[in-house]
Amino acid sequence: MTLIAVGQLTSTASMAHNLRQCQVLVKKAVQAGAKALFLPEATDYIGSSPEETVALVKLVPSSEFVTGLREEARREKLPIHVGVHEPGLDSNKVKNTVLWINDQGEIAHRYQKIHLFDVDIKNGPVLKESRSVERGSQIQPPFETPFGKVGSTICFDIRFPEISLALKRMGADIITYPSAFTVPTGKAHWEILLRARAIETQSYVVAAAQVGRHNEKRVSYGHSMIVDPWGVVLADLGDNSQEPEIATAEIDHELLKKVRTEVPLNRRTDVYPEI
Numbered sequence: 001m002t003l004i005a006v007g008q009l010t011s012t013a014s015m016a017h018n019l020r021q022c023q024v025l026v027k028k029a030v031q032a033g034a035k036a037l038f039l040p041e042a043t044d045y046i047g048s049s050p051e052e053t054v055a056l057v058k059l060v061p062s063s064e065f066v067t068g069l070r071e072e073a074r075r076e077k078l079p080i081h082v083g084v085h086e087p088g089l090d091s092n093k094v095k096n097t098v099l100w101i102n103d104q105g106e107i108a109h110r111y112q113k114i115h116l117f118d119v120d121i122k123n124g125p126v127l128k129e130s131r132s133v134e135r136g137s138q139i140q141p142p143f144e145t146p147f148g149k150v151g152s153t154i155c156f157d158i159r160f161p162e163i164s165l166a167l168k169r170m171g172a173d174i175i176t177y178p179s180a181f182t183v184p185t186g187k188a189h190w191e192i193l194l195r196a197r198a199i200e201t202q203s204y205v206v207a208a209a210q211v212g213r214h215n216e217k218r219v220s221y222g223h224s225m226i227v228d229p230w231g232v233v234l235a236d237l238g239d240n241s242q243e244p245e246i247a248t249a250e251i252d253h254e255l256l257k258k259v260r261t262e263v264p265l266n267r268r269t270d271v272y273p274e275i
């Protein structure tokens with residue numbers, strides 16, 4: 001059994017502020033005895049417009065935010081999974097990525113968000129992520145950790161079960177959804193989507209989320225969660241945005257084995273295509 005933590009915060013356009021919030025989360029995760037910390041999508045910053053999102057972006061080697069987190073990971077021997085922005089191939093755009101910083105402070109894995117959130121909800125949020133973000137085009141094979149194989153996806157990707165099924169087929173035990181969900185879509189869909197992905201992949205789902213007001217236009221739903229392979233919500237951080245918070249849960253390989261043995265999901269790939 002290995003204890004892991006999800007961290008929840010309200011990122012702003014100030015990377016220095018966001019790094020300080022993450023340092024609080026690292027301290028709390030270490031005090032709790034966690035062996036890894038999972039942080040939300042876009043933890044480095046949330047801009048208030050597509051232009052600001054592009055203007056703020058830094059290459060990883062020159063990002064004080066990423067350098068600061070790498071120092072934390074190395075000093076505390078605590079691997080960190082974190083959503084950030086990186087420059088796009090087109091200089092008017094960025095990539096929305098997640099990094100796995102290992103306990104030596106090295107970036108050992110990277111995934112770029114495949115599905116972009118372009119929505120126009122009546123009396124609700126209007127967000128056009130593709131104005132500032134370039135989409136990725138590869139599912140990355142799960143990476144090894146001392147507590148199992150981890151497959152990464154990001155936020156809106158959760159609505160496309162093909163990715164999590166592919167990650168499961170590639171051996172994932174844990175699937176992550178670092179997120180910044182909107183409040184109306186969060187209320188309607190967040191927990192159901194996370195539990196469905198956990199149940200259908202028979203894997204742990206680890207979903208660190210942004211919470212609260214980032215700027216005059218953006219509010220995030222919160223409710224960072226850890227769900228077990230049976231679909232039980234082991235941790236839920238709610239929507240309090242007073243201070244950065246963590247929640248922890250144990251990753252139990254006996255439970256993974258039990259669920260996968262008791263309810264075998266033998267696919268009929270003679271009937272439908274393999275994903």
Ligand SMILES: O=C(O)CNC(=O)[C@H](CS)NC(=O)CCC(=O)C(=O)O
Binds near residue numbers: 127
């Ligand atoms: O803007 C940034 O810099 C970081 N990116 C995000 O916050 C992204 C794109 S706007 N948010 C989502 O994908 C929310 C998905 C969602 O809420 C849903 O699927 O219902």
